[in-house]
Amino acid sequence: MIEAPAATPGDRPTRRLLIDCDLHNNVPNVQALFPYLPALWREHITQTLFKGAGETSYPKNAPTTARPGSRPADDGVAGSELALLREQVLDPLGVEYGILNCPYAIDSLHNPDAAIALASAVNDWQIAEWLDQEPRLRASIVVPSQLPALAAREIDRVGQHPGFVQVFLPVRSQLPYGSRLFHPLWEAIARHDLVGGIHFGGAPGNPPTPSGWPSYYLEEYAGMAQVFQSQIVSIVSEGVFDQFPTLRVALIEGGFTWLPSFMWRFDKEWRNLRRLVPWVKRPPSAYIREHVRLTIQPLDAPSDPRHLVQIIEQLGSDDLLLYATDYPHRHVADPAQDLLAHLPEPLARKIAVENARAFYRLPLNSEE
């Protein structure tokens, strides 16, 4: 049983070692990709006034979208400047590594050639303007996830760059990620020893709930936890982890307090119905604890910290959680203050750095 320490500010160092597993580098505008796009697409974008596939899940003026000061001057796009990221996160928090998740909505593009061209351009932009500029950064490869074989080809194109540790997959999708259709994508992720990073959001065209289109952004936001759950049900049930035993999957920006009760239900129904999926040889929770990790921001925390400590204990493993700020998004809870401060130091340290170091294979010294 976890013994929660008395949470007084003096109990912990004001600055602890951190690996931040969810930072956002947003493309400021489609013209920023021009140096990385073929002439055909530069011409097409210029002539059609196409604005690119900007992030769809965080509307520009929603209160959750940008913390104060994260917009560059002249009303720029929050999270689009490396200097601000250094100034607001990497330096003040003492981040050893920060993992970039560029939420460019490639999955919203129904023109497959545009999806491929823009995904490649975003990756080359990430290499040139982020990874090669800042040794503390790692990043997720942006792919046309709706076209798994072509996504695999993009992973093959850039997967050997040492800055890429993950492939970005929007949690919303038109078909469940466990489907046989996605196996070429999982195969490429596993072959390059990358992480499949399933991230909040997506714009595949189908409703974000199993009951049709909601009316309000609040519904989509609160309901995104259910989309994460549906993807893990699919991935485990279809035997993706049996087929790719070294595969690792991160659930990013989807909360984690739902995980214990989700595993109880999934395990129970697997016991009832496992003859339908005979390749799933262990309870689903065993696959999840081995292959899946979750970032801790946003923190769907109860008002009573004692309940949060209970949930952490119910996870049944100290390896599952990864620290993240989710910069530049704005949330009411501070994960360091509202979660780590309530945990015993060895567990807090695992969440802050050690779990991410092991999962993303990050060498001990960031000054490489």
Next chain:
Amino acid sequence: MIEAPAATPGDRPTRRLLIDCDLHNNVPNVQALFPYLPALWREHITQTLFKGAGETSYPKNAPTTARPGSRPADDGVAGSELALLREQVLDPLGVEYGILNCPYAIDSLHNPDAAIALASAVNDWQIAEWLDQEPRLRASIVVPSQLPALAAREIDRVGQHPGFVQVFLPVRSQLPYGSRLFHPLWEAIARHDLVGGIHFGGAPGNPPTPSGWPSYYLEEYAGMAQVFQSQIVSIVSEGVFDQFPTLRVALIEGGFTWLPSFMWRFDKEWRNLRRLVPWVKRPPSAYIREHVRLTIQPLDAPSDPRHLVQIIEQLGSDDLLLYATDYPHRHVADPAQDLLAHLPEPLARKIAVENARAFYRLPLNSEE
């Protein structure tokens, strides 16, 4: 904090008073409805060999579908005989009241006239062959939930029968139940002082996950908890409880251990985004604790009973849970043994009888 009693069999009476909030009366075959159908539909069914809208969520030979002995002779449909229901549940468990949920899949019928005719026939069949035969029974009105105004008309037709305490709404739907389109249905439920009983299953035609069609029944079964969550997000966010302040909603056969973390997330995002839904004046959890109840079978229980006791405490109210056997469906957990036996007696008694009595307005003495 809940003090869990030492769970030895001697601690509790072998037979406690029970109100069973989820019993299934299945239509054995469409011909059983002939006495309650107009000549046009009897002729149509006979000539087209239409088999009716039998339950779709529990396939006949799935291990979860029927407990041993619940099928009538000659390979009949489990749950279709009152005598067996008396013999297997009402008498041996000493049930004071049992609430019938007939899962006839009216929502799967795309012909609106068929949907209306069959719903009315099922309700008249319920009155004649169940409610008028057994004073311990209450039932849910079956309606064409996909046609809210016509569903309201059916509620007006039979809602005054004292046996009906609830309206059956399959949790899967093509549009979220909070939508303005459903307000005529909620208005009728509230006006007749009935409960809206949102129940496992449904066959509306759209996928049961927010990520498209799953491949296996296990995925649909385990994932159904997410469908319940999506409906509650919609109902609260659209202000259904603000518009119908006396409305009560039961979540039936969807589990409950997911509720605490769900309320934490929903409350948190409401704090972030409540300006989008200004009519939602209190945190969503306050609406849920006032208006919503949940049946306890299936019990998505952890292997450690201590964790289950933690979840019960995290609910933040002793009023929310309703005892149910879910007869004739078969589950691995016995809610009396695996849940009630671990709770202090006053709370166990609330779950076993008192919460249901208050919620469904059931008079103290069943010998009316």
